[in-house]
Amino acid sequence: MARRDDRKRRIEKSFGAFHGAVAAALGNAAREQRLIAEDRARDMVEVMVRGGGIDRALEDPAMAAVLGNPAFAPQVARALLDRVEAFREWSERGPDRLTALVDEVGTGAASRPPQAWLGTPGTADGSDGVPELWRIGTGVVRSAPEHQSFPVAVPLLDRAHLHIASAPEGRAAADALVENLLLRVLSHFAPGLVQVHVWDVNQLTGALPGLYPLTRAGLLTVHDPKRLHELLDELSDHIRRVHTGVLVQGHQSVGAAGGRRTEPWRIAVLFGNRKALKEEHQQQLQRVARNGLACGIQLFLVDIPVTVNSPIETVTIAADGSASCTMTGRHVTVTLDAPFDRTLVPRACAVIAEERENRRTRMSTFADLLPDRYWQEDSSARVAAPVGFDDGEPVPVVLGDTSPHALIGGPSGSGKTNFLYALLGSLAARYAPDELELYLLDFKEGVSFAQFAPGRKDPSWLPHARLVGVNVNTDREFGVALLRFLSDEMRRRADAAKRHEVTKLEQLREEDPEGRWPRIVAVIDEFQYLFAERDQVTSQATQLLEDVARRGRSQGIHLVLSSQDVSGIEGFWGKAAIFEQFTVRIALPKARRVLAEPQNDAAVELPRWHAVVNHESGVRPGNAIARVPDATTRGTFDLLQTELHQVRPPELTEPILFDGSKVPVLQDLPDFRALRPGASNPTVLLGQVIDVAGSAAQVRFPSAPGRNIAVIGSLAEDAAGVLRGAALSLAQQHGKAEARFTIACFADDAEPYAEKLHKQLDDLGYEAKKVPMGEFRDKFLVEKAGELQERLKGEGSALRPHYVIVYAVDGGHTFLEHKDDAKVSGVDRLRTVLKHGPENRTHVLGWWRGVQRLKNSLSPGVYDDIGAWVAFDVQGKELVPFGPEQVLSWSPRPRRGLFFDRFAPARPQVVIPFDTGEDT
Numbered sequence: 012m013a014r015r016d017d018r019k020r021r022i023e024k025s026f027g028a029f030h031g032a033v034a035a036a037l038g039n040a041a042r043e044q045r046l047i048a049e050d051r052a053r054d055m056v057e058v059m060v061r062g063g064g065i066d067r068a069l070e071d072p073a074m075a076a077v078l079g080n081p082a083f084a085p086q087v088a089r090a091l092l093d094r095v096e097a098f099r100e101w102s103e104r105g106p107d108r109l110t111a112l113v114d115e116v117g118t119g120a121a122s123r124p125p126q127a128w129l130g131t132p133g134t135a136d137g138s139d140g141v142p143e144l145w146r147i148g149t150g151v152v153r154s155a156p157e158h159q160s161f162p163v164a165v166p167l168l169d170r171a172h173l174h175i176a177s178a179p180e181g182r183a184a185a186d187a188l189v190e191n192l193l194l195r196v197l198s199h200f201a202p203g204l205v206q207v208h209v210w211d212v213n214q215l216t217g218a219l220p221g222l223y224p225l226t227r228a229g230l231l232t233v234h235d236p237k238r239l240h241e242l243l244d245e246l247s248d249h250i251r252r253v254h255t256g257v258l259v260q261g262h263q264s265v266g267a268a269g270g271r272r273t274e275p276w277r278i279a280v281l282f283g284n285r286k287a288l289k290e291e292h293q294q295q296l297q298r299v300a301r302n303g304l305a306c307g308i309q310l311f312l313v314d315i316p317v318t319v320n321s322p323i324e325t326v327t328i329a330a331d332g333s334a335s336c337t338m339t340g341r342h343v344t345v346t347l348d349a350p351f352d353r354t355l356v357p358r359a360c361a362v363i364a365e366e367r368e369n370r371r372t373r374m375s376t377f378a379d380l381l382p383d384r385y386w387q388e389d390s391s392a393r394v395a396a397p398v399g400f401d402d403g404e405p406v407p408v409v410l411g412d413t414s415p416h417a418l419i420g421g422p423s424g425s426g427k428t429n430f431l432y433a434l435l436g437s438l439a440a441r442y443a444p445d446e447l448e449l450y451l452l453d454f455k456e457g458v459s460f461a462q463f464a465p466g467r468k469d470p471s472w473l474p475h476a477r478l479v480g481v482n483v484n485t486d487r488e489f490g491v492a493l494l495r496f497l498s499d500e501m502r503r504r505a506d507a508a509k510r511h512e513v514t515k516l517e518q519l520r521e522e523d524p525e526g527r528w529p530r531i532v533a534v535i536d537e538f539q540y541l542f543a544e545r546d547q548v549t550s551q552a553t554q555l556l557e558d559v560a561r562r563g564r565s566q567g568i569h570l571v572l573s574s575q576d577v578s579g580i581e582g583f584w585g586k587a588a589i590f591e592q593f594t595v596r597i598a599l600p601k602a603r604r605v606l607a608e609p610q611n612d613a614a615v616e617l618p619r620w621h622a623v624v625n626h627e628s629g630v631r632p633g634n635a636i637a638r639v640p641d642a643t644t645r646g647t648f649d650l651l652q653t654e655l656h657q658v659r660p661p662e663l664t665e666p667i668l669f670d671g672s673k674v675p676v677l678q679d680l681p682d683f684r685a686l687r688p689g690a691s692n693p694t695v696l697l698g699q700v701i702d703v704a705g706s707a708a709q710v711r712f713p714s715a716p717g718r719n720i721a722v723i724g725s726l727a728e729d730a731a732g733v734l735r736g737a738a739l740s741l742a743q744q745h746g747k748a749e750a751r752f753t754i755a756c757f758a759d760d761a762e763p764y765a766e767k768l769h770k771q772l773d774d775l776g777y778e779a780k781k782v783p784m785g786e787f788r789d790k791f792l793v794e795k796a797g798e799l800q801e802r803l804k805g806e807g808s809a810l811r812p813h814y815v816i817v818y819a820v821d822g823g824h825t826f827l828e829h830k831d832d833a834k835v836s837g838v839d840r841l842r843t844v845l846k847h848g849p850e851n852r853t854h855v856l857g858w859w860r861g862v863q864r865l866k867n868s869l870s871p872g873v874y875d876d877i878g879a880w881v882a883f884d885v886q887g888k889e890l891v892p893f894g895p896e897q898v899l900s901w902s903p904r905p906r907r908g909l910f911f912d913r914f915a916p917a918r919p920q921v922v923i924p925f926d927t928g929e930d931t
C-alpha cells in the first residue's frame with residue numbers, strides 16, 4: 012500500500028514538476044505573444060493613420076478610442092510631424108503660388124472680385140489672348156496641417172467645356188456658379204463677343220433671371236425645353252460654317268487664327284435633371300462637344316450625365332454646397348464664390364446690352380476694317396480680312412486652300428467696286444507686300460483701278476499691286492495675258508514645290524523660308540467681258556481660267572472675279588470644273604445666280620450697301636450678311652494707300668500698268684533698251700504685245716529668205732508707228748557706218764512721218780537716204796536688183812545690212828509697173844529685192860494700204876516673201892493667205908494691229924503700235 016502511495020506521490024510530483032515546467036513555458040509564450048500583439052497593433056495604427064491620412068483619422072469617431080490610447084501616442088505624433096514635413100513645401104509657398112498664377116492667367120474679370128468690373132462693359136477683343144483660367148471660388152487642402160485658402164479657377168473658352176454635377180440640394184449653388192462664370196466672361200470681352208444660349212429641361216423661363224437684360228441685345232437666347240434639337244442643330248450648323256469659312260488648314264481653331272476675334276464665342280448652358288438625354292440628343296451633343304471648342308462653342312452642362320470625348324472640367328457640388336473640381340483634385344475642397352449682388356447683376360447686364368446696341372447701330376467705317384498695326388499677318392495658310400460688319404461684328408472674307416476663289420455679283424451701282432476696295436484695303440493693311448501680291452484688272456469703262464497705280468494727281472501706289480490694268484475693255488487679250496501670267500507663275504511654284512518635295516504653298520514656305528512666296532490675289536472686275544464673244548480669246552481665257560481655278564489653290568493663287576451679271580457667261584458656267592472652285596460667293600443687293608438659287612434668295616431682300624458673304628458655294632446656311640462701309644470716297648482707301656506707300660520696302664518697284672488708252676513709247680520699252688550694236692541677227696520691234704511684261708512684238712532678221720515685213724492698213728499713223736519702231740530698233744543694233752537705210756514714200760499723208768524718220772536716222776549718224784519715186788524706180792531698184800542678181804551668180808562682195816523702208820508702196824504701183832527698155836518693171840525689181848534681198852541682208856519694211864494692194868506687189872500666188880506682217884483695219888478672212896487659220900477671228904479695232912511671223916512658233920498676236928514720235 013505504502014509502495015502504491017509512494018508511487019502516486021512520485022507521479023504527482025513528476026506531474027507537478029511537469030505542470031510547473033509547462034506553466035513556466037506557457038507563461039513565457041503568453042508574454043511574448045502580448046508583446047508581439049502590441050507591436051502589431053502599433054503597426055496597424057500607423058498603417059491606418061498614414062493610409063487614410065492623419066487628418067481623416069483624427070476626424071474619424073471610430074478612431075477616437077484608438078488614437079486616444081497613450082500606447083499609440085508616438086505613432087500619432089510621428090505621423091503628425093511627418094505630415095507637417097510633407098506639406099512644408101506646399102504650406103510655405105503653394106497657396107501663394109496658386110494665387111499668383113490665377114492672378115496672372117485670369118486677367119480682368121476672369122479672376123478679379125466683381126467690385127472691380129461688374130457693371131463696366133469689357134473691351135478685350137481676343138487680340139491679346141484669352142484668359143486661361145476663370146475663378147469659381149476658394150479652395151483649401153483639408154489634409155494640410157494649416158487650412159490656407161487659395162483661389163480656384165477653371166479653364167474655359169477654347170480650352171475646356173464645363174460640367175457641373177450637383178446634389179439636389181446643391182442646385183442653387185450650381186446656378187450661382189453658372190451665373191457668376193457667365194458674368195465674368197461676358198464682362199471681360201467687348202459686348203457682342205460672347206453670346207449665351209440657355210436651355211433648361213424643366214422650364215422655359217426662370218433659369219439665370221439676372222441675365223435677362225441681355226436678351227434684348229441678342230446676347231442671351233433662351234430655348235424651348237422641348238426643342239433641344241433646334242439648339243443643337245444651330246450649334247452644329249455654326250461649327251460647319253466656321254470650318255468652311257474661318258478655319259483653314261494650319262489653324263486648328265478660330266482662336267489660333269490669331270488677332271482680333273472675328274467669331275464670337277457661343278456659350279450653350281444646358282440645365283438637366285440628372286437623367287440621361289435622349290439617345291439622339293446625346294450623340295449630337297457629343298459631336299458638338301468634340302468639334303465645338305475649336306469653333307468657339309463652349310458648353311456648360313449642368314446635371315446632364317454625359318461622357319464627352321473632349322477636354323471637360325467637372326465641378327461636383329455636394330448637398331452642403333461645398334464643391335470639388337477636376338482642376339484641383341479631390342483633396343481640395345472648394346467653397347464656391349457667393350452669387351454676385353442680386354441688384355447689380357441685372358444692371359451690369361443692361362449696361363452690356365446697351366453697349367452692344369451702341370456698337371451695333373454705330374455706323375462702321377472703312378477705318379474700322381483696318382487693324383491697329385499694319386502688316387502683322389502671315390499668309391502661309393491663307394489670307395483673311397473683314398469686308399464689313401454684321402451687327403457691329405466684322406465679317407471676313409477668307410481666301411485659302413479650302414476657299415480658293417471668289418465670285419462677286421451685283422447689278423450696276425450695287426457697290427461691287429466699293430466692295431473690292433473694302434476687301435483690298437482690308438487685306439493690304441494686314442499683309443505686307445512680301446505676304447500678298449495683287450494683280451488688278453478692270454474691264455469697266457472708266458478707270459476705277461487707276462487709283463492703285465501712280466497717277467499725275469496722286470503719285471502714290473498700292474505697294475502690293477504688281478499689275479494694274481485700266482481702259483482694257485476693248486482689249487480682252489489683257490485678261491488672257493493676266494491669266495497666262497498666273498498660269499505660268501502657278502507652274503513655277505509647283506516646280507519649286509516639287510523640288511522641295513512638297514505640294515502646297517504653305518509647305519513650300521516652310522521648306523524654303525528664305526524664298527519669297529507671297530499669296531497672289533488677282534482681281535478681274537467685270538470679267539464677263541473676257542467671255543463676251545465666241546472666239547479665240549474666249550477659248551483661251553476659258554482654258555487658262557480653268558487651269559488657274561483648279562490648280563491655283565494649292566499654289567496660293569486666288570482669283571476674285573466680279574461681274575454685273577454672271578448668269579449669262581456661258582464659257583464660265585458651262586465648265587463645272589471652273590465654277591465649282593469659286594466657293595466664296597459674294598452677292599450684292601439683287602445679284603443673280605451668285606448664290607445657290609432658288610433656295611438661297613438672300614440677295615433679293617438685301618438692303619443697300621450690304622453684301623451676302625458666303626464661303627460655302629452660295630448655299631443658304633453659309634450666308635453671312637455684312638454692311639460694307641464706304642471705301643471709295645476721299646479719306647478712305649486713298650488715305651490708307653498713302654500711308655502704306657510711305658512705309659513700303661524701298662526695293663519695291665511700281666506696279667506694271669496696263670493702260671489700254673496709252674500709246675507705248677519705243678524708248679521706254681525694256682526690249683528696246685536691251686538692244687545693243689553688233690547683233691548678227693538683228694531683232695525688229697514692231698509694237699507692244701499684250702502681256703504682263705509689256706514685251707515688244709519681235710521679228711528676227713537673219714540672212715534668210717522671207718525676212719521682209721509688211722504693214723497692212725489704211726491709216727498712215729498706225730503704219731508710221733510700226734515702221735518707225737522697226738527702223739529705230741534696227742539702228743540700235745548696228746554701228747553708225749554698218750547699216751544703210753533707204754526711205755521712200757508714195758502717199759502725201761505719210762510724208763511727214765517718212766521725213767521725220769529720215770531726219771531721226773540721219774541725226775543719229777546713220778547712212779539714211781530718202782529717195783523720191785523716180786529715183787526709187789530708176790536708180791535704187793535698178794542698182795539693188797542688179798547687186799542681188801550678181802550675188803545670185805556668186806559675184807560681187809557681201810552686202811552691208813540695208814533696210815528699205817517704203818511708205819504706201821501701193822501708191823507708187825502704177826508708176827513702178829512701167830517697164831523700161833530691158834522690159835523689166837519697177838515691180839519686177841521690187842519682187843527681186845523682196846525675194847533675194849533678205850539672204851543678202853537687204854530687208855524691205857513696207858506699208859501697203861490693203862491686202863490686195865500687197866498681193867499686187869508680189870508674184871502671183873507666192874506670198875512667202877512676206878515672212879512677217881502687222882495688219883490694222885483689215886478683216887481676218889482677207890489675211891488668211893498670209894497666215895494660219897487663226898487669223899480668221901480677227902476683227903479690226905482702232906489703234907490695234909494683228910501681228911504674225913511665219914518663222915516664229917507663236918500664234919497671231921495683237922499689237923499696240925508705238926507712238927510715231929510726233930512730240931519727240
Ligand SMILES: Nc1ncnc2c1ncn2[C@@H]1O[C@H](COP(=O)(O)OP(=O)(O)OP(=O)(O)O)[C@@H](O)[C@H]1O
Binds near residue numbers: 427640642643
Ligand atoms: N458701302 C457703300 N457705302 C456708301 N456708298 C457706297 C457704298 N458702296 C457703293 N457706294 C457708292 O455707290 C456708287 C456705286 O458703287 P460702285 O461703283 O461700287 O458700284 P458698282 O456695282 O461697281 O457699279 P458699276 O458696275 O456701275 O460700276 C458709288 O458712288 C459708291 O461711292
